[in-house]
Amino acid sequence: MSDGAQTRRPPxxxxxxxxxTPRQMLLRQRVIDILRRVFERYGFDPIDTPLLEYYEVLSGKYGEEGEKLLYRFVDHGGREVGLRYDLTVPLARYVAVHRSELTLPFKRYHIGPVFRAERPQRGRYRQFWQCDVDVxxxxxxxxxxxxxxxxxxxxxxxxxPNAVIHVNHRxxxxxxxxxxxxxxxxxLSVYRAIDKLAKIGEDGVREELIRAGVEPKxxxxxLELIRVQGHPETVFDTVRHLLAEDAEAQRALDELAELFGYLAAYGAPEGSYILDLSLARGLDYYTGPVAEVIVREPAIGSxxxxxRYDRLIGMFLGEEIPATGASLGLERxxxxxxxxxxxxTPETVSEVLVVAVEEQQRSEILRVAQELRANGIDAEVYLGERVDxxxxxxxxxxxxxxxxxxxxPDELAAGVVTLRNLVTGEQERVARHEIVATALQRLVTTGRRPARERTGQE
RNA sequence: GUGCCUCUAGCUCAAUUGGCAGAGCGCUGGACUGUGGAUCCAGUGGUUACGGGUUCGAGCCCCGUGAGGCACCCCA
Structure with a gap:
């Protein structure tokens, strides 16, 4: 191994x-925790699937562009495998595998890493986490x-703040x-062109359409159609009228009207969602309503x-099973x-450090720490060599x-401990047998802990 | 996958036309043997991302690789 060092790349x-880092993980876990609670509040159950799938499972689901972004390789057994590109296709495969055990409609959430061989940018990584709910x-x-x-x-x-859900229909x-x-x-090139409306404006879209071979007229x-944006109520009539002789379009509009009706009944605030005919969504498997949640600041977009993907599961199963779902990008x-x-978010999970002044108090601080832990306080002792x-x-x-x-020694003799607030520098003497109750109280009054029951994995 | 920009100490950044690689913060020790975070003093800091080339001489110029950023493509 010694000669390996000569050619070794920087780590x-x-x-x-x-x-x-711990700090980043604590924030990520906090976000995941909040999402999980919302998902579960609606009755979605968790599942997980392997990161690796047979390449064939993933192939042909994401369109030409998506296909190029699939991580693909041959494993030691000669199998063609791929890293999952999203959580939707693995779900479809999961449904096919577990069809007989499922009670439909099946509601699941799935939080985990996915992989895309893209060129990274802000808010865009090759490994990132998606947080999905699907029905x-x-x-x-x-x-x-x-x-x-x-x-x-x-x-x-x-x-x-200011996140807006743009809704359209395939x-x-x-x-x-x-x-x-x-x-x-x-x-496809038409979808691509109109999807850029927000970015390149009407003139830009007109140019692209014509370049794609669309007649100027x-x-x-x-353009007239995608120009119509805003709150569904104000948009529906116009679009209905403009696409009056297109039966498919009318059916799609009926579906969206129904969807928006339910959304209002769910209590979705005005302005939190809009009908946006320029929204494209590239994934091949979509068949019905599509949506994207967009935030202007910071400028990371979606x-x-x-x-809705009514035909994807059918690709793994003789039977066609309709489905719909929504995905959030954890990193974004x-x-x-x-x-x-x-x-x-705190920088560490530790709420208390129990310290000994001298070697003689070492076993006592271990007892105190265990007592705190037994009562749900995240406590540690210093593990370095020296008592200092x-x-x-x-x-x-x-x-x-x-x-x-x-x-x-003083505390030990008096049957007390010293509780020091390291933010303010205040300290107090607390009777040894009251330390747990007092510490819990201080954690709450200083705002380190919420007043209500602790939440999370416990 | 294409184009452009960037990479110097743990971090943020300096370094004249190619001429001895620096500062602040941090870190370590001390002022302070039962008190961190403030202040003062001293110390520690580098294969200039990596590999090659040009040159008497390269942090600086050239080529390749890696990573980051921006735009395109696409998307979470």
């Missing part, structure tokens, strides 16, 4: 992948409305392509994508939460531990 992480086995627009309602509750629980997009008078093969008609959520300090009060307090300070419990 770096792979492009687009990263390590997380399998119903065509009801109630399901589509519910997953969007979950989104709204989740974003509100995370205190994300059939409406296709109607747009028909209105543009292009053959199906060209439809037809391009105008398309926080998540959603949509964390980016927003972090940028605005929406969820203040200064060093121990310095350790607590650097780690951001908010309290120290000091035990010295």
């Amino acid at each position: 770096q992480v792979l492009r687009g992948m990263r390590d997380f 399998v086995g119903t065509r009801s627009m109630l399901a589509d409305a519910e997953v969007l309602s979950v989104w709204i509750d989740a974003l509100s629980a995370l205190r994300v 059939q409406l997009l296709e109607a747009l392509a028909r209105a543009a008078g292009v053959e199906p093969a060209l439809a 037809a391009a105008e008609r398309v 926080l998540g994508g959603a949509g 959520l964390v980016e927003v939460v972090d940028e605005y300090g929406l969820l203040p 009060l200064r060093r121990q307090l310095q350790y607590a300070n650097r780690k951001g531990i908010p309290f120290a419990i000091i035990v010295g």
Whole structure:
């Protein structure tokens, strides 16, 4: 191994992948925790699936562009495998495998890492986490409305401001392509062009449409349609009228009207969602309503994508099972939460450091620490070699531990301990048998802990 | 996958036309043998991302690789 050192690369992480510090992990876990509680409040149950799937399971589901981003390799047994690209296709495969055990409609949530071989940018990584809720086995627009309602509750629980859900319908997009008078093969470039409306403006879209082979007259008609944006109520009539002779489009509009009706009944605030005919969504498997949740600041764009995919599960099963779901990108959520300090998070889990002044108090601090732990307080003792009060307090300070419990000869003799608040520097003597109750109280009154019961994994 | 920009101490950044690689913060020790975070004093800091080339001489110029950023593509 010694000669390996000569050619050894600097210890770096792979492009687009990263390590997380304790502080970052605590924030990520906090966000995940909040999402999980919202998901469970609606009755979604957790599942997990392997990171690796047979390549064939993933292949052909994401369109030409997506296919190129699949991590693909051959394992030691000669199998063609791929890293999962999202959590939706693995769900479809899961449903096919567990079909007989499932009670439909099946509601599950799934939080975990996915992989895309993209060129990284801010808020865009090669390994990132998705947080999905899906409903399998119903065509009801109630399901589509519910997953969007979950989104709204989740974003509100995370205190994300100004997130807007843009909603469109795959059939409406296709109607747009028909209105543009292009053959199906060209439809994709039409979707691509209109999806850029917000970015390049009407003139830019017109240019792209014409370059894609759309007649100028037809391009105008398309522009007229996607120009109509805003609150569903104000938009529906116009679009209905403009696409009056397209039966498919009318059906799609009926579905969206139903969806928006349920969404309002779910209590979704005005302005939290809009009908946006320019929203495209590239994934091949979408068949019905599609949505994207967009935030303007910070400029990371989409926080998540959603949509109905009634034919995906059928690709793994003889039987066709309709489904719909919504996905949030953990990294992008964390980016927003972090940028605005929406969820203040401690730098360490430790709530108390129990310190000994001298060697003689060592066993006593271990007893105190165990007592705190037994009562649900996250406590630690300093594990360094030397018993050195200064060093121990310095350790607590650097780690951001908010309290120290000091035990010295005086305390031991008097049957007390010293409880020191390391943020304010105040300290008090507390009877040894009251330390747990007092520490709990101080943790609450200083705001380190919420007043209510602790939440989380416990 | 394409194009452009960036990479100097643990961190943030300096370094004249190519001419001895620096500062602040941090870190270590002390002032302070039962008190961290403040202050003062001293000390510690580098294969200039990695590999090669040009040159008497490269942090600086050239090529390759890696990573980060921006735009495109696409998306969470």
